[in-house]
Structures are given as structure tokens and as C-alpha cells.
Amino acid sequence: MTAAVGRTTVPAPWHDDDTALAVTTTGLSKRFPGGQLAVDALDLAVPVGSVFGFLGPNGSGKTTTIRMLLGLVGPTDGHTTLLGAPMPSEAARVLPRVGALVEGPAFHPYLSGRDNLLRLDAGDRTVSARGAARRVANALDRVGLGAAASKRYRAYSLGMRQRLGLAAALLRPRDLLVLDEPTNGLDPQGTREVRTLVREVCAEGATVFLSSHLLSEVEQVCTHVGVMSHGRLVFQDSLKALRLASENRVRVDTPQTRDAVAVLRAQGTGEPAVLSGDVVADLAGVPPERLTEALVGAGVAVRQLVVERPGLEDLFVQLTGEGFDVDE
Amino acid sequence: MSTSDTSLLGALGHDTAPVDRPAGELRALARLTRSELRLVFRRRRNIALLAVLAAAPVLLGVAVKVSAPQNGEGPPFLAQVTQNGLFLALTSLVVALPLFLPLAVAVVAGEAVAGEAGSGTLRNLLVVPVGRPRVLLVKYAGIVAYAVVAALLVAVVGAVVGLLLFPSGEATLLSGQTVPLSDAMLRAFVVALYVAAMLAGVGAVGLFVSTLTEVPLGAAAATAVLTIVSEILDSIPQISAVHPYLFTHRWLAFGDLLRSPVSWHQMEVGLLTQVAYVAVFGSLAWARFTTRDVTS
Numbered sequence: 001m002t003a004a005v006g007r008t009t010v011p012a013p014w015h016d017d018d019t020a021l022a023v024t025t026t027g028l029s030k031r032f033p034g035g036q037l038a039v040d041a042l043d044l045a046v047p048v049g050s051v052f053g054f055l056g057p058n059g060s061g062k063t064t065t066i067r068m069l070l071g072l073v074g075p076t077d078g079h080t081t082l083l084g085a086p087m088p089s090e091a092a093r094v095l096p097r098v099g100a101l102v103e104g105p106a107f108h109p110y111l112s113g114r115d116n117l118l119r120l121d122a123g124d125r126t127v128s129a130r131g132a133a134r135r136v137a138n139a140l141d142r143v144g145l146g147a148a149a150s151k152r153y154r155a156y157s158l159g160m161r162q163r164l165g166l167a168a169a170l171l172r173p174r175d176l177l178v179l180d181e182p183t184n185g186l187d188p189q190g191t192r193e194v195r196t197l198v199r200e201v202c203a204e205g206a207t208v209f210l211s212s213h214l215l216s217e218v219e220q221v222c223t224h225v226g227v228m229s230h231g232r233l234v235f236q237d238s239l240k241a242l243r244l245a246s247e248n249r250v251r252v253d254t255p256q257t258r259d260a261v262a263v264l265r266a267q268g269t270g271e272p273a274v275l276s277g278d279v280v281a282d283l284a285g286v287p288p289e290r291l292t293e294a295l296v297g298a299g300v301a302v303r304q305l306v307v308e309r310p311g312l313e314d315l316f317v318q319l320t321g322e323g324f325d326v327d328e
Numbered sequence: 329m330s331t332s333d334t335s336l337l338g339a340l341g342h343d344t345a346p347v348d349r350p351a352g353e354l355r356a357l358a359r360l361t362r363s364e365l366r367l368v369f370r371r372r373r374n375i376a377l378l379a380v381l382a383a384a385p386v387l388l389g390v391a392v393k394v395s396a397p398q399n400g401e402g403p404p405f406l407a408q409v410t411q412n413g414l415f416l417a418l419t420s421l422v423v424a425l426p427l428f429l430p431l432a433v434a435v436v437a438g439e440a441v442a443g444e445a446g447s448g449t450l451r452n453l454l455v456v457p458v459g460r461p462r463v464l465l466v467k468y469a470g471i472v473a474y475a476v477v478a479a480l481l482v483a484v485v486g487a488v489v490g491l492l493l494f495p496s497g498e499a500t501l502l503s504g505q506t507v508p509l510s511d512a513m514l515r516a517f518v519v520a521l522y523v524a525a526m527l528a529g530v531g532a533v534g535l536f537v538s539t540l541t542e543v544p545l546g547a548a549a550a551t552a553v554l555t556i557v558s559e560i561l562d563s564i565p566q567i568s569a570v571h572p573y574l575f576t577h578r579w580l581a582f583g584d585l586l587r588s589p590v591s592w593h594q595m596e597v598g599l600l601t602q603v604a605y606v607a608v609f610g611s612l613a614w615a616r617f618t619t620r621d622v623t624s
């Protein structure tokens with residue numbers, strides 16, 4: 001792994017240049033009354049116009065961070081800005097421009113989807129009552145809930161509930177969307193629609209801050225990623241940089257694994273290993289064609305030689321040190 | 329949106345001019361209050377509680393009609409009901425005030441913040457953003473509105489049922505004078521408003537308790553228990569020194585409205601006690617709610 005990755009908080013490479021930032025935190029920390037340090041000295045820097053994937057296993061501090069960004073939870077230390085304004089002191093001015101879905105949808109079960117949105121619209125003092133019906137109808141249509149607008153929330157499926165949460169975030173044009181696990185409970189079709197929605201919103205110029213515990217969910221839409229592990233930010237850069245951080249590997253399918261290991265080692269690749277019968281090694285800059293030549297020259301029978309790039313999911317697991325396990 | 333946003337608009341590189349003009353501060357508050365009132369009064373449970381409250385005068389009226397009480401029997405004003413039906417409104421309020429009315433208000437008040445926190449809707453409201461003091465203000469407005477409706481409902485149903493079942497016409501006050509029915513009705517109306525004002529204290533206590541938990545029925549139960557404890561303490565003569573400070577102490581002082589001339593002193597003290605409770609528990613609720621982490 002590269003030097004940028006470790007168990008310390010990583011400042012974003014663009015932190016000191018002139019990149020406009022939609023979200024920043026400096027030294028943001030939260031210790032809950034129980035003594036648990038949920039978020040540890042976070043330095044987030046989310047460029048304006050980016051789709052920022054905020055990744056980490058369940059329990060790594062993502063939701064607590066999001067709650068602090070929005071002023072729901074007070075940090076024990078550190079500072080936050082949203083759209084250039086300090087939070088939570090400027091919440092009244094900034095939050096109308098921020099659409100948020102925090103930790104899954106939550107609505108009044110005995111009200112219809114429409115009435116639930118009207119209730120939230122009524123709380124927004126930067127808009128007039130006159131446009132409420134239109135704003136709500138637009139938001140519902142945008143997430144495909146137009147037909148179910150009059151149904152009680154109680155009767156909504158999990159997917160419909162998630163959509164209503166997204167509709168609430170899209171009640172009016174936003175400059176920043178903060179979406180916490182927006183694809184939870186959605187079927188593949190719904191997941192695809194959320195991606196489309198994120199791209200649309202982004203094309204309109206908004207910044208999207210998207211949290212997920214599944215890299216594959218956000219990989220296709222993100223321009224930038226931050227990776228959380230145990231309350232710390234262990235990686236923060238563009239998705240491209242994350243890809244570059246992973247080294248290409250060569251995989252040799254051969255019956256003579258021991259000979260192949262010796263040849264690869266002699267050619268200066270990373271330390272070869274035998275994985276499920278194949279010899280695998282980091283390329284470390286060695287041209288693969290030279291390896292082919294050397295293997296054949298040494299009389300090693302090569303059935304197949306493949307250059308592979310580890311999936312981002314593998315990287316993610318490397319960074320966070322785990323897959324689906326819950327951090328404690 | 330203010331003009332100070334201009335620099336940021338430039339940075340964002342697109343036009344974020346709001347599609348709707350901002351409403352005035354007061355108009356926005358009124359709109360949110362209307363939304364809160366819809367939430368309170370369209371909730372089936374709250375409507376059912378009102379229905380139960382409305383049933384009390386009906387039962388009472390029928391019972392008195394079937395078997396007229398001897399003089400001095402039963403709650404205050406019960407004996408007068410057979411002479412003038414309007415007194416059923418007052419008897420109903422006396423019967424409902426110790427338990428039913430505060431219980432109904434406690435349920436609505438307990439729900440106020442704890443209900444929104446428990447169901448997670450509080451976080452949506454806060455990120456809209458509805459400032460936390462505004463949440464409390466609007467929630468309290470909803471509680472008080474419910475208390476007023478509940479008290480007036482008991483009085484109105486009592487008056488209607490009473491006048492249907494029993495004689496109407498001139499009413500005899502407690503001090504012996506006879507006044508026209510319209511005068512008596514006005515007095516009954518003021519009594520209902522006084523009762524509603526007494527419930528405002530319960531509402532403030534309930535609002536504070538509601539900020540402490542995410543379990544609405546727990547908050548409601550705690551509020552009801554506090555009310556009952558206050559009433560029990562009020563009935564123990566050995567601690568009469570404490571009585572003036574209990575928020576339930578002057579709840580029944582409205583009998584003074586049925587004398588001529590009206591003696592306002594007890595009721596004034598009763599109202600001031602409620603003002604004090606609202607101020608203290610409102611401040612506690614504010615202190616608690618504006619600093620607490622919303623993690624639900």
C-alpha cells in the first residue's frame with residue numbers, strides 16, 4: 001500500500017490549494033458520554049461539484065460524522081463548514097440549501113407521503129406556502145412516488161420509504177446533498193435509479209456527499225472517496241488516485257509453482273505467493289512480457305499468465321482491515 | 329436568501345436563486361404552527377381522547393336525570409344541575425379536571441418531542457432546518473391548543489346535554505343572586521378558559537419530560553404521575569406550607585366566578601402559578617433540548 005494510506009487521518013491533497021470546498025471538517029471528534037470515541041480528529045475536504053463517497057464498515061463513525069455535519073450532534077472537538085459557512089452557528093442560513101437523508105427514512109406512519117413532505121416544507125421558512133403543493137408533487141415525481149402520494153407512510157414498502165426520504169432531500173433545489181446509505185433496502189432497479197438521480201443532481205451543479213458501507217454501490221458515481229475505519233479517516237482522495245494506489249498483479253497458472261516463484265523473484269517482482277494453485281505477485285513495474293519470456297526460458301510450463309488489477313472492494317477491505325464485520 | 333451568499337454562488341458556478349420567495353418570519357411560524365395543529369388534531373389517538381372527554385358530561389347528565397342527587401351529594405354543582413342544566417358544564421369540568429383532562433394533555437405533551445425523536449422525524453425537522461427553540465415553541469402551541477379544545481369541549485358538551493335534559497332559564501349563583509342565562513353562559517365559558525390555563529402548566533411539565541426521553545408514552549405517564557402526586561400532596565393538611573407552590577393547588581378556584589361580585593384573587597394566584605410553572609419548565613425544556621445530541 002502507498003504511503004498515503006495508514007491508520008492516521010489523511011489530509012486531502014487539495015486541502016491547501018484553491019479548490020472550493022462544499023464540506024470541510026478540521027479535527028472533528030466526537031466522544032459519546034459513555035466514553036466511546038466515535039469520530040477521531042476528522043479532516044474532511046469535499047470539493048464543490050464532486051460526488052464524494054464516504055465509505056466505511058457499519059459502525060465506523062460515518063453516521064455520527066454526518067449528524068455532526070448537520071448540527072444534530074455536537075462535536076466534542078473540531079470545526080465544520082458547509083458551503084463555506086461554519087456549522088452549526090450558520091445552520092439557519094445554510095441548511096435550506098442542503099438536502100439530507102440521515103440514517104434511513106423516518107416519517108409519521110399515519111400521514112401520507114404527501115402530507116409528510118408538506119409537514120417538512122412547512123418548516124422551511126425560506127419558502128412561501130404558495131408553492132408547497134408544487135414542490136412536494138415535483139419531489140414525489142422525481143423519485144417515482146407520484147402514484148403513491150396519498151398512501152399512508154405505514155403502507156409503504158421499504159423501498160418506497162427510502163424514496164420518500166430522497167424526495168424530502170430534493171424538496172427544493174439544493175447545493176449540497178448529504179445522503180446516508182441512500183440505497184439501503186432498494187432493489188437493483190431502485191439502486192440504479194438512485195445513481196441516475198445522483199448524476200442528475202450533480203450535473204445541475206450540486207455536490208453530493210454519499211455514505212455507504214459498500215464500495216460497489218458508489219464506485220460508479222463517485223469522483224472522490226473518503227474511507228473511514230474505527231472513527232478515523234484512513235484514505236481521502238479522488239477515485240482515480242485510489243485506483244492508482246492499488247498495484248497491478250500478475251497471476252501465473254502453472255503446474256511448476258516452485259520454479260515459477262523462483263523466476264518471478266529473480267525478475268524483481270513483489271514477493272510471489274501461491275494462491276489457490278496459482279503464483280501471484282505484485283508487478284512492481286516489471287513488464288509482464290519479460291516475465292513470460294523468462295518463465296518460458298526457464299522451462300516453466302505456463303498455462304496462462306494474467307495481469308490483474310485488484311478490485312476496489314479488495315482495496316477497501318485492505319484499508320479498513322475488514323469486510324462486513326461491525327467495528328466496535 | 330440573503331445577499332451575503334453571493335460569493336458562494338459564484339464559487340458554486342450555478343444559479344441558486346430560490347424559486348420561491350421567503351415568507352416573513354411570523355408567517356413562517358404561523359405556517360409551521362398550522363402544520364403542528366394538523367398533526368395533533370388529525371391523530372386518531374388524540375381524537376379518541378377527546379371523544380372520551382366528551383362522553384363524560386353525557387354519562388353524568390344521564391345519571392343525574394335517572395337518579396337526582398340529594399342536596400350536598402356528589403361533586404360540586406351536581407345538585408344544581410337539576411335546577412339549571414348549564415351547571416352540568418361546570419360539574420363535568422370539576423369531574424374531568426383532576427384526572428381525565430390532565431391525562432389527555434399529558435399524552436399530547438409526552439408525544440411532542442419524544443414522539444418525534446422516537447420515530448426519527450425529529451432529525452428531518454431539524455435539518456429542514458427548524459431551529460430547536462422554534463420546535464419547542466410550536467410543540468407547546470400544539471399542546472396548549474389541545475388543552476383549550478379539550479376544556480371547551482367538556483364545557484360545551486356539558487352545557488348542551490344539560491340544557492337538553494334539564495330546565496334552562498335564569499341561573500342561581502353560589503352567592504344566591506339570580507342571573508340571566510346569557511350571563512351564566514359567559515361565566516361558564518370563562519371557567520372553561522381558566523381550566524385550559526390550568527392545563528398549560530401540565531403541558532409545560534410534559535414538554536420538559538418529553539425532551540428527556542425517546543419514549544412518548546413514558547413521558548406521558550411521568551407527566552400524569554407528577555400531576556397526581558401534586559394533587560395528593562395538596563390533599564395532605566400536614567404539609568400545607570407546600571400547597572401554594574403546587575401547580576394543582578388552585579385548579580378548582582374557578583368556583584369564585586359563580587359568585588357576585590366575582591372574587592378574582594384566588595384565580596389570579598392560580599394563573600400566576602401556571603405562568604411560573606410554564607416559565608420554569610419551559611426554560612428547562614429549552615436548556616435540555618437546545619444542547620442535546622439527536623441520535624435517533
